[in-house]
Amino acid sequence: MKYRDLQIQTHREAPNNARTEGFSFLVRAGYLTRENVPTKLGEHALDHLRALADGSFLFLSTIGNEKETYFAIPSGNVEVAYCPSCKYTERIEYARFVKPISAEHVPPLPIERISTPDCNTIEFLANFLNIPKEKTAKALMYTRLSDSKFVFVVVRGDMQLSERKLIAQVGDIRPATTEEIVSAGAIPGYASAIGLKDSLIVADDLIPGSSNLVAGANESGWHLRNTNYGRDYSAEIVADLIQAKEGDTCIECGNLLSVLSTLSLNNDFENVLFALAETHHDEKGLTLPNPTAPFDVYLMHIPGKELDTYAKADEIYNSILDADISVLLDDRDERAGVKFNDADLVGCPVRVTVGEKSLIEGMVELKLRKVKEIQLVSIDETVEKIKSILKP
Numbered sequence: 001m002k003y004r005d006l007q008i009q010t011h012r013e014a015p016n017n018a019r020t021e022g023f024s025f026l027v028r029a030g031y032l033t034r035e036n037v038p039t040k041l042g043e044h045a046l047d048h049l050r051a052l053a054d055g056s057f058l059f060l061s062t063i064g065n066e067k068e069t070y071f072a073i074p075s076g077n078v079e080v081a082y083c084p085s086c087k088y089t090e091r092i093e094y095a096r097f098v099k100p101i102s103a104e105h106v107p108p109l110p111i112e113r114i115s116t117p118d119c120n121t122i123e124f125l126a127n128f129l130n131i132p133k134e135k136t137a138k139a140l141m142y143t144r145l146s147d148s149k150f151v152f153v154v155v156r157g158d159m160q161l162s163e164r165k166l167i168a169q170v171g172d173i174r175p176a177t178t179e180e181i182v183s184a185g186a187i188p189g190y191a192s193a194i195g196l197k198d199s200l201i202v203a204d205d206l207i208p209g210s211s212n213l214v215a216g217a218n219e220s221g222w223h224l225r226n227t228n229y230g231r232d233y234s235a236e237i238v239a240d241l242i243q244a245k246e247g248d249t250c251i252e253c254g255n256l257l258s259v260l261s262t263l264s265l266n267n268d269f270e271n272v273l274f275a276l277a278e279t280h281h282d283e284k285g286l287t288l289p290n291p292t293a294p295f296d297v298y299l300m301h302i303p304g305k306e307l308d309t310y311a312k313a314d315e316i317y318n319s320i321l322d323a324d325i326s327v328l329l330d331d332r333d334e335r336a337g338v339k340f341n342d343a344d345l346v347g348c349p350v351r352v353t354v355g356e357k358s359l360i361e362g363m364v365e366l367k368l369r370k371v372k373e374i375q376l377v378s379i380d381e382t383v384e385k386i387k388s389i390l391k392p
């Protein structure tokens with residue numbers, strides 16, 4: 001393809017909104033607009049990556065599981081739990097981990113009703129009673145979309161509910177309204193599963209083994225000490241409902257999990273291009289590796305005083321195309337410096353320059369994007385030389 005047909009527009013300056021260097025170079029090299037929309041060149045690059053499919057991941061250091069591949073980057077929008085030891089990887093909302101089950105079995109104590117004014121959060125409650133959060137039961141209340149069933153969820157006070165895990169158990173939900181909570185017999189901020197009516201009670205699997213928890217009394221300003229699953233209430237569903245966090249124990253190998261921000265690369269080739277740009281650039285621009293670059297060769301002519309360098313470049317262009325090698329011909333009448341800069345920005349693996357001085361000798365200049373030195377190659381051998389570079 002030709003530079004002018006693609007209407008490539010490069011920029012000397014990094015965009016103001018550049019979150020990362022990779023994004024900055026994609027904009028500067030004319031793959032994306034500042035508004036993060038692919039240009040003609042960008043669309044071509046994405047089509048090329050789609051055609052490569054999974055092969056494009058080979059040039060990225062990725063993590064993943066059988067369902068999804070991720071690229072870790074601080075600006076990523078998908079949080080995953082990742083085990084550096086065994087490589088267990090899962091979206092954080094689905095990640096499994098070893099729960100800290102208390103080994104000692106404490107016998108259930110009698111329920112005690114206690115006054116707890118202004119203790120409508122676990123934080124306030126634990127502080128007020130001077131107990132660790134794990135000695136409390138946290139209530140979360142939803143309404144199931146399919147049948148408007150009131151769903152009452154119990155997790156330990158030190159744990160965070162994963163709504164995705166809950167949805168996997170009960171189906172789609174929305175937060176319950178105050179009216180729905182009250183009509184089930186609960187009170188927001190002071191709720192427990194004890195004595196509820198017409199409710200689907202769902203407990204995290206840590207709850208049956210956690211004895212004598214402080215839970216709401218379903219009465220404003222009051223809690224119950226020593227509530228026990230099995231004795232005081234039970235649940236229709238007991239399952240893992242907890243979201244993993246940094247430092248939790250890996251379910252596979254027992255080492256500690258990290259939480260990473262990532263981009264999901266599945267079926268999102270914009271993210272693949274973004275990840276490639278992030279890992280393959282230098283101070284001058286993109287250095288996309290073969291075969292991920294949108295073109296294998298950046299071919300350019302330097303406008304001459306006597307010889308028609310463009311006509312020769314066009315000839316070479318056709319012979320490269322005939323060899324089934326993808327090539328971008330910079331057909332602009334720009335100064336050499338401008339074109340060299342743009343070639344570095346766009347980042348194709350091989351650059352071929354047709355200039356007057358070497359053309360007189362029947363030669364062209366050939367340079368690899370990541371190597372400083374320039375080789376002189378005879379015009380007749382150019383295509384073979386490129387082939388040998390691309391398929392070592």
Ligand SMILES: [Zn+2]
Pocket residue numbers: 083084085086087088250251252253254255
């Ligand atoms: Zn592990």
